[in-house]
Amino acid sequence: MIVEHLSENDIQQYVSDPSACGSQVARHIETCEICQVKAETYRVLFSGIQHQPQPVFDFNLSDLVLSQLEQPKPKFSWEIMMVYLFSVVGITAILVLCLLLHDYFTSLFAGSSTLVFYLFVVIAFTSLVFQGIEIYRNYQKKINALNIS
Numbered sequence: 001m002i003v004e005h006l007s008e009n010d011i012q013q014y015v016s017d018p019s020a021c022g023s024q025v026a027r028h029i030e031t032c033e034i035c036q037v038k039a040e041t042y043r044v045l046f047s048g049i050q051h052q053p054q055p056v057f058d059f060n061l062s063d064l065v066l067s068q069l070e071q072p073k074p075k076f077s078w079e080i081m082m083v084y085l086f087s088v089v090g091i092t093a094i095l096v097l098c099l100l101l102h103d104y105f106t107s108l109f110a111g112s113s114t115l116v117f118y119l120f121v122v123i124a125f126t127s128l129v130f131q132g133i134e135i136y137r138n139y140q141k142k143i144n145a146l147n148i149s
């Protein structure tokens with residue numbers, strides 16, 4: 001048996017969810033009159049909190065806040081245009097290289113077995129997936145940093 005009285009946290013835990021407490025806590029509360037009084041006080045307090053009416057505004061809070069927010073204006077950005085331009089140039093360069101080196105690529109795996117080819121494809125795909133995940137994580141970190149500040 002616990003000789004000292006229970007802490008406030010133990011009593012609150014017992015009142016809110018008796019099954020989550022240990023058997024020593026339950027046994028102490030059953031035998032100790034002081035802790036029973038504290039537990040009953042918390043029961044009354046918790047039920048009073050639960051029966052509190054929900055606060056209600058007499059106006060629509062979301063409409064009031066949204067009306068004060070500034071609407072973002074779409075604007076032309078050279079940085080975004082440069083990203084699109086480099087993307088188009090890069091994709092075009094890759095396609096042109098694939099067309100020019102088509103014979104080389106087809107002869108590259110001609111002598112090797114299909115297992116080596118599939119291994120190459122799996123490794124390339126896996127590394128692309130991991131790089132994509134890393135890029136997405138960095139993006140989320142930056143967005144979270146912007147949202148916090």
Ligand SMILES: [Zn+2]
Binds near residue numbers: 004032033
């Ligand atoms: Zn006690």
